[in-house]
Amino acid sequence: MAVYYTEEHEWISVDGDTATVGITDFAQGQLGDIVFVELPETGRQVTKGGEAAVVESVKAASDVYSPVDGEVVEANAALSDDPSLANSDPEGEGWFFRLRLADRSQLEGLMEAEAYKAFTEAQ
Amino acid sequence: MSDAPDRLLPLDAWHRARGARMVEFAGYPMPIQYEGILAEHRWTRESAGLFDVSHMGQLIVAGAEAEKGLEAVLPADLAILKEGRLRYSLLLADDGGIVDDLMATRRGDHFYLVVNGATKEGDIAYLTERLPRGVVLDHMKEQALLALQGPKAVEVLARFAPGVEQLGFMTGGAFALGGATVWISRSGYTGEDGFEISLPAARAAAVADLLTDQEEVRPIGLGARDSLRLEAGLPLYGHDLDTTTTPIEADLGFAVSKRRRAEGGFAGWHRIIREIEEGPVRRRVGLAVEGRQPVREGAVVVDADGDEVGKVTSGGFSPMLGTPIAMAYVPAPSVEPGTDIRLVQRGKIFQAKVAPMPFVPHRYHRKGAA
Numbered sequence: 499m500a501v502y503y504t505e506e507h508e509w510i511s512v513d514g515d516t517a518t519v520g521i522t523d524f525a526q527g528q529l530g531d532i533v534f535v536e537l538p539e540t541g542r543q544v545t546k547g548g549e550a551a552v553v554e555s556v557k558a559a560s561d562v563y564s565p566v567d568g569e570v571v572e573a574n575a576a577l578s579d580d581p582s583l584a585n586s587d588p589e590g591e592g593w594f595f596r597l598r599l600a601d602r603s604q605l606e607g608l609m610e611a612e613a614y615k616a617f618t619e620a621q
Numbered sequence: 622m623s624d625a626p627d628r629l630l631p632l633d634a635w636h637r638a639r640g641a642r643m644v645e646f647a648g649y650p651m652p653i654q655y656e657g658i659l660a661e662h663r664w665t666r667e668s669a670g671l672f673d674v675s676h677m678g679q680l681i682v683a684g685a686e687a688e689k690g691l692e693a694v695l696p697a698d699l700a701i702l703k704e705g706r707l708r709y710s711l712l713l714a715d716d717g718g719i720v721d722d723l724m725a726t727r728r729g730d731h732f733y734l735v736v737n738g739a740t741k742e743g744d745i746a747y748l749t750e751r752l753p754r755g756v757v758l759d760h761m762k763e764q765a766l767l768a769l770q771g772p773k774a775v776e777v778l779a780r781f782a783p784g785v786e787q788l789g790f791m792t793g794g795a796f797a798l799g800g801a802t803v804w805i806s807r808s809g810y811t812g813e814d815g816f817e818i819s820l821p822a823a824r825a826a827a828v829a830d831l832l833t834d835q836e837e838v839r840p841i842g843l844g845a846r847d848s849l850r851l852e853a854g855l856p857l858y859g860h861d862l863d864t865t866t867t868p869i870e871a872d873l874g875f876a877v878s879k880r881r882r883a884e885g886g887f888a889g890w891h892r893i894i895r896e897i898e899e900g901p902v903r904r905r906v907g908l909a910v911e912g913r914q915p916v917r918e919g920a921v922v923v924d925a926d927g928d929e930v931g932k933v934t935s936g937g938f939s940p941m942l943g944t945p946i947a948m949a950y951v952p953a954p955s956v957e958p959g960t961d962i963r964l965v966q967r968g969k970i971f972q973a974k975v976a977p978m979p980f981v982p983h984r985y986h987r988k989g990a991a
Binding site: 530531533534536552554556557558559581 | 653657659660844848937967
């Protein structure tokens with residue numbers, strides 16, 4: 499499975515024509531303790547760079563953007579129940595939603611792990 | 622961020638060495654968190670937390686007319702304030718608006734005031750203009766201010782400053798601590814038992830080390846300071862209080878002393894006495910927000926038609942309750958606990974109920990109480 503990253507600190511893990519989206523470890527570290535997430539409902543069309551979810555830490559609310567266009571096929575109910583999963587396992591159990599890719603070519607504009615690491619180190 | 626050396630607080634390097642995340646606050650880089658806001662919040666409620674609040678303004682008001690001069694801008698009865706006693710008070714404008722909130726202590730031949738960091742320059746200008754000739758105002762820029770808060774604060778501090786355990790809530794005295802003479806009061810901004818320590822800036826790091834070397838104590842940042850005071854129902858100037866809010870609207874009528882209500886003679890008295898008699902048009906209340914999503918400062922209170930009738934002035938997630946809580950100004954008919962309140966934030970509607978404050982019970986050390 500290929501994993502890509504955005505400049506807004508989302509990750510997207512691609513498996514065939516579906517993909518899983520979440521926020522990066524760097525993002526959760528910046529946000530601090532996460533106390534609430536609002537996830538997109540199944541069937542919703544999300545667009546590249548468009549608001550797809552909301553994450554609230556003790557400090558502030560932040561938007562989570564979809565890295566690509568697609569249709570949401572599943573939201574992570576476990577994360578809704580326990581938002582701290584986004585702190586403890588952001589790139590695993592703390593995933594946000596799954597989508598069906600509308601245009602695979604959009605993945606080409608995203609960063610791979612090495613490039614994202616360099617990007618965060620420059621932040 | 623302006624990192625000009627004259628705008629660094631005495632413990633700047635101390636915080637950075639302990640891994641604090643620094644943010645600009647009141648014109649200074651200050652620690653927002655160390656290990657994380659939730660952990661720091663809980664630690665303070667369960668053990669003891671050390672807060673650096675050296676950004677706050679520490680003022681001395683001295684002179685034969687100091688009491689009278691201060692009573693012209695504060696609604697407190699300073700005449701009955703005994704030596705070493707603290708009083709929460711409000712610096713008032715002529716229209717009854719709140720210029721700042723503060724602590725005033727009678728200390729020998731002068732009053733010692735602690736005012737907010739973001740407003741201290743304005744307070745000094747206002748006091749300079751309003752205090753009579755002959756009253757001397759000194760801004761103690763060389764003093765740092767630490768707060769040790771939490772149920773274990775007393776046993777820790779008494780190890781190094783024996784006698785502090787004898788202080789009752791809202792009293793203070795001079796003590797020797799870490800090789801310096803310091804002023805310690807039993808007071809704070811968390812709702813917990815605890816102390817505030819005014820000390821020479823040059824001794825601040827040594828005393829902070831001394832206290833945080835104790836296993837009960839961890840350093841706590843501004844993030845948890847804010848969530849703690851919100852749970853305690855304590856207003857934050859610049860958010861819940863400002864020059865457009867009056868003491869009665871802010872539900873701080875307790876700060877307007879009985880004699881002063883009757884006699885007047887302080888800025889804003891006419892409006893304040895009218896609001897005491899007739900009731901204010903709006904009031905600060907606590908809100909318990911339904912669901913789990915926090916509602917924050919800036920969210921609006923709306924009526925059944927969706928028209929704005931108030932605003933949220935502080936809001937967040939209560940670590941102890943595990944639910945969102947807030948403070949808001951609501952219309953007078955809606956102030957009773959249990960009243961349904963509708964809020965709008967970023968286009969989304971939230972339901973809330975007026976809740977009594979504090980949200981989490983205070984645990985102050987009141988003499989004569991168990």
